[in-house]
Amino acid sequence: MKKELIKYFKSLGIEVYTNTKARGHQGFYVKNRIDISKNTKEERVMPTLLHEFAHFIHDKLEKNMVKTGGSLEVLFDTKNVLQIENELMLVTNFVDENSLFQKLTLHKKQVKEKIKKLETVIKSDYPNFMRSKKFRDFDKYIRKSKAKHLLKYDRVKFISRGLFNLKRQIEILSLDNLERDFPDMQPAFCAYIRLKSQQRKQARNSRRLNYYKKYYSKPTELFARLVEGLYLDCEHTKTLAPLACERFFELLEQGYYFELKEVFQSILFIGNVLVVS
Numbered sequence: 001m002k003k004e005l006i007k008y009f010k011s012l013g014i015e016v017y018t019n020t021k022a023r024g025h026q027g028f029y030v031k032n033r034i035d036i037s038k039n040t041k042e043e044r045v046m047p048t049l050l051h052e053f054a055h056f057i058h059d060k061l062e063k064n065m066v067k068t069g070g071s072l073e074v075l076f077d078t079k080n081v082l083q084i085e086n087e088l089m090l091v092t093n094f095v096d097e098n099s100l101f102q103k104l105t106l107h108k109k110q111v112k113e114k115i116k117k118l119e120t121v122i123k124s125d126y127p128n129f130m131r132s133k134k135f136r137d138f139d140k141y142i143r144k145s146k147a148k149h150l151l152k153y154d155r156v157k158f159i160s161r162g163l164f165n166l167k168r169q170i171e172i173l174s175l176d177n178l179e180r181d182f183p184d185m186q187p188a189f190c191a192y193i194r195l196k197s198q199q200r201k202q203a204r205n206s207r208r209l210n211y212y213k214k215y216y217s218k219p220t221e222l223f224a225r226l227v228e229g230l231y232l233d234c235e236h237t238k239t240l241a242p243l244a245c246e247r248f249f250e251l252l253e254q255g256y257y258f259e260l261k262e263v264f265q266s267i268l269f270i271g272n273v274l275v276v277s
Contacts, residue, residue: 002046008259009034012056013032015032015034016033020038026039047095050227057259058223070220088223091237094229094240104209108206115202121188125187125188131195141189146173150197154174154197158172175194234270
C-alpha cells in the first residue's frame with residue numbers, strides 16, 4: 001500500500017523522498033515535495049505520508065496556509081467550527097501523544113518544586129525575601145565576586161594568559177561546585193544563584209510549551225492529524241470527532257478535498273460507508 005500511495009503522489013507531480021532527514025521531523029511538506037525521514041519507523045511511514053499529503057491538499061484550498069496555519073472555516077467550509085476544533089484536538093491527542101505535553105508538564109512541576117525548596121532555604125536566613133523584589137544583601141556580596149556570572153549561566157569558563165603568554169590559565173565555575181569554589185558564600189546566597197538557574201529553566205520550558213501548543217492547535221495540523229487518525233483507527237476517530245468526521249466525509253464525497261477522495265476510496269478503501277449518519 002505504501003508503494004501504491006507514493007506512486008499515486010508522484011503521478012500528481014509531487015516529489016516524494018523517503019531517505020532524508022526531513023528537517024528533523026518524521027515528515028515534511030513544502031512546495032509539492034514530501035520528505036519522509038529515514039529514521040521514521042516503518043509503522044509510521046504510511047500515517048506520515050498521509051499527514052503530509054493532507055498539507056498538500058490544504059495548500060490547494062488555502063494558498064497562504066504555510067504562513068498562517070490555515071483556517072478551519074476553509075477546511076470544513078463552515079463558520080461553525082468551535083465544536084469541530086475541540087473534537088480535532090481530541091484526535092490530535094490520540095494520534096500524537098506528544099501533544100499531551102506530559103514530559104514538559106512534568107518538568108514544569110519539578111522545576112516549580114525546586115524553586116519552592118530553594119526559596120525555603122533563603123527564607124531561613126532572610127524571612128522577608130521575595131522573588132519579585134531585589135535581594136539587596138545578595139547584590140552587595142555578588143558585586144565583586146566571579147559568582148555573578150552564574151546568575152546568567154550554569155557553567156562559566158575563564159581563560160587568562162599567564163606571564164609573557166607562556167601558558168593559559170583555565171578556571172571553570174559551575175552551580176555544582178558553588179560551595180567549594182566560594183567557601184565564604186552563605187547557604188542562602190548559594191540557594192539564590194541556583195534559584196535563578198531554575199527560573200531560567202522555567203522560562204525555557206514555558207517558551208517550549210507555548211510553541212508546541214501553538215503548533216498543535218494550527219488548523220493545518222489539526223486537519224492533517226484527522227486524516228492520520230482516520231487511517232490509524234477510523235471508528236475510534238469517528239467516536240472522538242463525530243461532527244468533524246461527518247463534515248469531512250460529506251466534503252470528501254463532494255470532491256472538496258480534491259485527490260484525497262481517490263486516496264481514501266481507491267487506495268485506503270475508506271469511503272462513504274464509514275460516514276456517521
